[in-house]
Amino acid sequence: MKTFKLGGVHPEENKLSADKAIEILPLPKVVYVPFSQHLGAPSVPVVDKGDAVKVGQLIAKAQGFISANIHAPVSGKVAKIDSIIDSSGYRKNVIVINTEGDEWDESIDTSTEIKRDILLSAKEIIDKIHEKGIVGMGGATFPTYVKMMVPEGKKAEFLVINGVECEPYLTSDHRLMLEKGEEMLIGVSILMKTLNVEKALIGIESNKMDAINYLTVLAQKFNGISIIPLKVMYPQGGEKQLIKSVINREVPSGKLPIEVGCVVQNVGTAFAVYEAVQKNKPLIERVVTVTGKSLKKPSNFIARIGTPIIELIEYAGGLPEDTGKVISGGPMMGKALNSLEAPVTKGTSGILIMTQKESKRPEQLNCIRCAKCVEVCPMGIEPYLIALYTELGKAEETEKERVMDCIECGSCSYICPSGRYLLDNVRIAKSKVGYIIRNRK
């Protein structure tokens, strides 16, 4: 079975919610919709306090090239435009909507019937994706329409679809592939048409055999889509790692996948594209895994954007007593929340509840020069060296060590037998080097 060659780890999988069907979360009473749920410039609100909105109505408009529209996830009245501590740990501006009923915008097709024929042209599809506020659902939330516009002089040969879900615990993409497989594949066909490519490869790790088997049968009905089973290895869901695994091409340092003729999209994004293009439905809800060893009922929910995270936890059996940390995302790359009022955003793939024992960080011991961090680094950089430079206050030096290549997968911190805070220091270096680079321009 295929996988990438450089580095990687295999943490305990703990896919507790893998066999739990996706449930629709009851509508929240109030939603908090952040202005900024994507990479790039925050959107500008186009509604005011007291305005009545319908589900799917535009409430904040994209500003600038890299930005995304935001639509009302519920129907009701805009209570106020306020700020709330979101999953970034900082207070961010949000539109607060009080839910009243569930009235959808007329233009949205709410039927469950699957629409197979792709009627729109490539240009129209890109406009649709832009208009409906679709962003990368894997977690990085990069506006999808930007990714779909291949720069001049470059040619896309392959569309690579990321169904890897290499993060332990998370199962949202897995369940989506099983339950919305056909819609997702239509989404893939739409993306193929837009990019004008003949081949789409869906990479899925072999711990999801049911999804691999199901999609392989389904894909026979579609032209050019093939399923590639991959060996379980973290961080295979990283764009560059996935390309290496699936078609054995290496993206050069500091370059984008289009350099080797690839465009990578997540399965969640493909499904969102299907809904936007075929059903005219904006990105107003997403699949969120709520999981944790101490949690009573690990589940997969379809939650409206803006639902407070605490509500999801309530429906999954409530917050356990010995909770140490609540993490937005998976255990490897996720971020501990400092407020449970934080809302679900377009990039929230999972909520992980860790017990006090699990979440306790071990005390930092001395580096024993075992070089395990170098061995597991999927980008071929030397985490111990970068961490050392940062501790000595020489973050500038790390630019030469290709610190900006780091994808922050956390494999180095995971493997370190001395429990050193490697990734933490690498992140400091990245932010300092980023600052230097920005000032240079």
Place this chain on the structure above:
Amino acid sequence: MNQVLIYSVVTLSSLGILAAVILYFIAQKFKVIEDPRIDLIADLLPGANCGGCGYAGCRNLAGEIVKKEDLSGFMCPPGGNDTMKKIAAVLGLEAVETEPLIAVIRCSGSLASAQKKSEYDGVSTCLYAHMLFSGESGCPHGCLGLGDCVVSCQFDAIYIDSETNLPVVSNEKCVACGACVKACPRSIIELRKKGKKDRRIFVSCVNTEKGAVARKNCKVACIGCGKCVKECKFDAITMENNIAYIDFNKCTLCRKCVSECPTDAIHELNFPPKKPKQEVVEQSESNQ
């Protein structure tokens, strides 16, 4: 035997003389004529190489002073006016007096007034915590209490009070080199005039959030109500981005704003107890 000795002595000495001649000419060729006053001034400077003057170390400052032949614009914060006077005497120049400064911590979100809502167990530096989240109290502008300023201080002038979890600056030890100002990722520390008898008045908050939001996280936050601005007769207080700022060049230390502040965000340091109120006001005004 004797001959061997003579040969070796002669060869070695002639080699030595040759090397001396070559070195002499090289030394002549590459001679650097340095102003002897640089050494004199460098000796007068404290030698802490703290960088507070804005130059890379004491000798660098000495060189710049000699080059410019004018003392305006130069100040050695650890040495203070005394050192500058001594340098002026050596160079035969006029000393320019500047008022001594001191680092001031503009946050009073102690454990009691800004209660913890979450707990941080990451790398114990403010820089990293600042990148991650708004802080244990939820105030995105307040002190994180992890002591980057303490580490940056060469003079041992800052420590973290374990009761409040806030840094405290020592009046005697602080030389206003500004290292902590640069180290603080939240720009809480400011260099302000040391003031007569070390008396200082400042707004001990840098939170630019709206009043209600700021107050949610911290009882002693500046809420931007503007009462102090109205009270001040000397136009020393300005209000920008929901935060009051007292200009220490205009402030006469009359203390009227201190009692006006509804959240006790304006701090007074080293003043005598409030009883003889009228007297103090008059005194500080006459000092002007």
